[in-house]
Amino acid sequence: MAEITLEDIIKPENLVYKKTDLLTDKELSYCPGCGHGTAHRITMEVLEELGLEERTIGVAPVGCSVLAYEFMNIDMTQAAHGRAPAVATGIKRCWPDRIVFTYQGDGDLAAIGTAETIHACNRGEKIVIIFINNGIYGMTGGQMAPTTLPGMKSSTSPFGRDVETMGNPLKMTELVAQLPGTYFVSRQAVHSPAAVRRAKKAIKKAFENQRDNKPGLSFVEIVSNCNSGWKMTPIDANKWMEENMFPFFPLGDIKVDGQLVK
Template identity: 75%
Template sequence: MAEATGIKDILKPENLVYNKTKIMTDNVLSYCPGCGHGTAHRILAEIIGEEGLQSQTIGVSPVGCSVLLYNYLDIDWQEAAHGRAPAVATAIKRLLPDKFVFTYQGDGDLAAIGTAETIHSCNRGENILIIFINNGIYGMTGGQMAPTTISGMKTSTSPYGRDVKLMGNPLKITDIVATLPGTYYVTRQSVHTPANVRKTKKAMRKAVQYQKLNKGTCFIEIVSNCPSGWKMTPVLSNKWMEENMFPFYPLGDIKVPEEKSAQ
């Protein structure tokens, strides 16, 4: 009895340091343990909640591991065909220009089958936010080689490691879209440490502000892990990501608004 009283004493609002955000639903996430998707979802949910955007937001979910994303955030959603989310978002934003519109896409979706939609939406400067989760693998279909799989990396369709002479090179699509006049803010972040989570959240908040100001396309790449696809423990996958993914996909801003850099 004394123990139960002790817990009750601790469970007080003033002691609460972490809580489920209002925008996250109660649905159980479909992700593997240690996957970065859940963290990225939470950051997005926090931003939508804190910015008071729930009634103003239309999200576009992709085909890939995050295909069921519409189950996890309590906002209006459209589920797009594989790779087509930026085209879908283009029409939503043009028909409802006052709403906050974003896509959330993986590397296969955004940088392989949807390359044309990605490039052209960014080049038109569609006033949307594109969130790009790059884990270098097709997670949902069982760990096949992705457009972003780095050289030498083993996947189920590059079982001896990616041979770039045979299979082509990994695509740095974020660097490509940064060269397009339509993109306003392009950054590459991660969500594997508390410090990186804070940086990613800051980037998302900026993107929300820029969309309000009709500045053009904001593009946030999140380099993330895939413990199951990479066949590593969550801890080891994050270490492997730091040692192998970050040298090829370095974190940080790639394109920042001119008025800001001039300061």
């Protein structure tokens, strides 16, 4: 049998995976190894698989992912800091047939936008919120965020977060799961192939809930790394995340079909 060369394998008919066309060809503005890129890609893959790209409107936040509208090749708008759920509420109420989602980081959703998030969840708006939690304010230089772990060093807590004076980390996902307005609440990660597949499944479920007009909001948290903010290499940051973030922010579904599962 003749030797198989790379030219024999690299042919259009043998293609098994390529970046979805719903992401633009622009270079992502994120640091090397940042989970935002993966989260962008699986969100767009889900919309493509469900065939919803024509009637989906995304709301970009303020933070590292402020330029999400440059990368996601769908209709997007951009909200003031923390106000993405409020803008998404307005869009969804004006156009109930559209699929509306917000894509927010922890500084946007859990700090300045806490009120908007909690009230949108409590009102049971039929939108999807994708929440990227990396435990730090990445864009502004690694300051302490509400989600920073106890003892974790950041540029504004150089000796580690002291819960006596700086308070406790906020578990937004558990918090919104308690509200009657949420229908599906899950926490996932994107650091390994298995985690990405599970996260994609959760995001797909969230968009299916909205497509099927299920009563309530779908909320998916993605625990992500911030290797530049944590001052680690991407692979070390992923390991650190597994060892430190996951015990505090356990992965898995928290609320499915309006019922708490854990």
